[in-house]
Amino acid sequence: MKFKLFLTMLTLSISCFSYAETQPVSVQTNSGLKPLxxxxVSMQRMLKSGEGRYYMNLYAGIAHPHGVLTDLMNGTTVDFKGTQKGDQLDLKSVAxxxxxxxxxxxxLTGVLNANSGLFKATLLExxxxxxxxIQFEPAFKVVNKPVFIFKFYGQDDANSPFGKSLKRVDVLNKNNNTVVQNLTGFTGYPNSVGYMDINFDGYYDVIVSDLSQGRTVEDKRYIYWMYNPKTQQFxxxxxxEKIVGFPNLHGEKQQIDFGNGQVYQVENGLLVRVKGDQ
Structure with a gap:
């Protein structure tokens, strides 16, 4: 069977995604909240080799670093898992x-610069x-990209299967440890957050599993804070947030796959849905 592809334009601007109002740094104390x-922080790095042959999705800075290496010349992919000590990665291919x-x-071994995203690696068969x-660099480069760290606050929740919920994320400048923004007004999954470049603009965005209004992790509803370089705020x-499903990023194609046939292409600053029609 042959499939034709057609594109349905959506009214979503990738450059700003019709941002809601920015939340400034709060000077008030949120009663009942405690540090979590x-x-x-599940950070997805999208990297490409200097000569353009290889593309890699890399998750590092966690207990079990892993990634997928794609050879763009022949279209093959290899999954890797391994260990990390400091900035040194040691990954082996897995079935x-x-x-x-x-x-x-x-x-695949090498040194990863957590701030610049440069990964100097050696691939051995x-x-x-x-x-x-192989010299990897960020697939989408920007000048003076901010470097943030996060602090998390929540509260006990007897109705949650986790016994607690995430209620606030403080964004701190990694260089001077000052708070630049508070992310509030939500109820989220308390054990992890996503940190990835959703719209392929070179800046990382924050994603939290939405547990408000009785939702569960299995509902696959997410809260998105997109970084706006013009305001320097999330x-x-x-x-x-209207789209159901986790955003699986395919930076080599600039596509976002939310599952269940919901694939979106980034084109000319717009999010375009790609559908298969028999």
Missing amino acids: SGVR TETDSTVAGKYQ AGKTAGQS QRSPQL
């Missing part, structure tokens, strides 16, 4: 549902003595 420890032969076949040097995107 152990909240994992997938479609290919069990690659387990342990490749090793089993049985060979010399590895291939701003909520009501339009994105």
Whole structure:
């Protein structure tokens, strides 16, 4: 069967995503909130090699770093998992549902600069003595990208299966540890948040699983704070929050896959839905 692709234009501007009002730094104390420890920041780095052959989705700075390496020349992909000590990554290829032969076949080691996103790596194939040097850089580069860290606050919640809920995220400048913004007005999953470049503009955005109004993690509803470089603030995107499903990013194609056939393409600053029509 042949499938035709057609594009349905949506009224979403990628450059600003029709931002809601920015929330400034609050000087008030939120009664009942307490610091939450152990909240994992799942940061997806989209990297490309200097010569343009390789693209990599990399999750680092966590207990079990992992990633997917794509060879854009031949279209093959290899999944990696491994360890990290400081800025040193040691990843080995693992079997997938479609290919069990690659387990342990490749090793990817190198030094990752957490601030700049540069990853100086060596790819070694089993049985060979010399590895291939690969210089990775951010796939979407911007000048003077801000570097943030986060503090999390929540409250006990007897109705939550986790016993607590996330209610506030403080955004801090990593260089001087000052609070630049408070993200409030939500009820979210208390164990992790997403930190990724949703609209491929080079700036990372914050994503929280929405547990308000009786929602559960399984409902796959998310709150999006998109970074606006003009205001230098994170701003909520009501339009994105209407979409059900987790945003799986494919930076090499500049596509976002929310599941259930909901695939969107970034074109000329707009989010365009791609549908398959038999």
